Amino acid sequence: MLEDIIEILEEGNVVALTGAGISTSSGIPDFRSEDGLYKEYGYELFSYEFFKNHPDIFYEYIKKEFPKMYKANYNMSHKLLAELEEMGYLLGVITQNIDDLHNKAGSRNVIELHGNATHFYCEECERKYSFPKEYICSCGGLIRPDIVFFGEPVNDIDRVFELLDKAETLLVMGTSLQVYPASNFPVYVKERGGILIIVNREETQYDNFADFVLHMNVEEFSKKVLKYFEEEFD
Numbered sequence: 001m002l003e004d005i006i007e008i009l010e011e012g013n014v015v016a017l018t019g020a021g022i023s024t025s026s027g028i029p030d031f032r033s034e035d036g037l038y039k040e041y042g043y044e045l046f047s048y049e050f051f052k053n054h055p056d057i058f059y060e061y062i063k064k065e066f067p068k069m070y071k072a073n074y075n076m077s078h079k080l081l082a083e084l085e086e087m088g089y090l091l092g093v094i095t096q097n098i099d100d101l102h103n104k105a106g107s108r109n110v111i112e113l114h115g116n117a118t119h120f121y122c123e124e125c126e127r128k129y130s131f132p133k134e135y136i137c138s139c140g141g142l143i144r145p146d147i148v149f150f151g152e153p154v155n156d157i158d159r160v161f162e163l164l165d166k167a168e169t170l171l172v173m174g175t176s177l178q179v180y181p182a183s184n185f186p187v188y189v190k191e192r193g194g195i196l197i198i199v200n201r202e203e204t205q206y207d208n209f210a211d212f213v214l215h216m217n218v219e220e221f222s223k224k225v226l227k228y229f230e231e232e233f234d
């Protein structure tokens, strides 16, 4: 099956859709796995409502969890996508991740649907911050990370559909496909005659709908595919 997938990637016009599962091997926990963040903190923490009402508790969480993201290095999956783009096969990456690792790996056309945890800004005066010492800005406004909370609209949705309209293949990696609107993108591409490939450790709701499904560690997958492409272009 891997050979078939590689052949399809070589046809080009690939778009990748990634989620927290591609960064777990960089040491960043996902939401829904056994050792994921929901187990430790519950769902509510990630809603805008909670942030607005309990910024003190939210900041306690990010002081503990965000530094893991800042220190993390990209892994084989991020590297594979950056190289496929460089080689002209991949049109871009749509990520639900906020960890900045696609940028660190050198991907250029990255749509960060849920924002980026390395930037903060004041809700009132829009002053920009890197990690702030206090969560209240000098203007009195609340400083927030530049991420999309549950209940907020996602970023760059027009750019997303422009990219998906060009996609002949959607390569889905490391996402449970349970969070809207990313959970709709596989259907969008399939309905336009595109090929759907899903690589994820656990089942997703679109496995039956996909052309290829691999339930495996996504880093193992990326390592094998990257090896093929690097040998091909040596």
Ligand code: CNA
Pocket: 018, 019, 020, 021, 022, 023, 024, 025, 028, 029, 030, 031, 032, 033, 036, 037, 096, 097, 098, 099, 100, 114, 174, 175, 176, 177, 178, 179, 199, 200, 201, 202, 216, 217, 218, 219
């Ligand atoms: P999720 O719902 O936690 O799903 C992750 C999926 O990845 C699960 O189905 C796992 O089985 C799978 N998985 C975990 N590790 C691996 C692995 N090594 N190989 C293969 N599969 C693996 O996360 P989604 O991304 O689907 O949900 C979207 C949320 C998660 C977005 O709002 C993100 O902002 C949020 N999130 C992002 C990060 C990050 O930026 N790295 C971390 C935690 C949560």
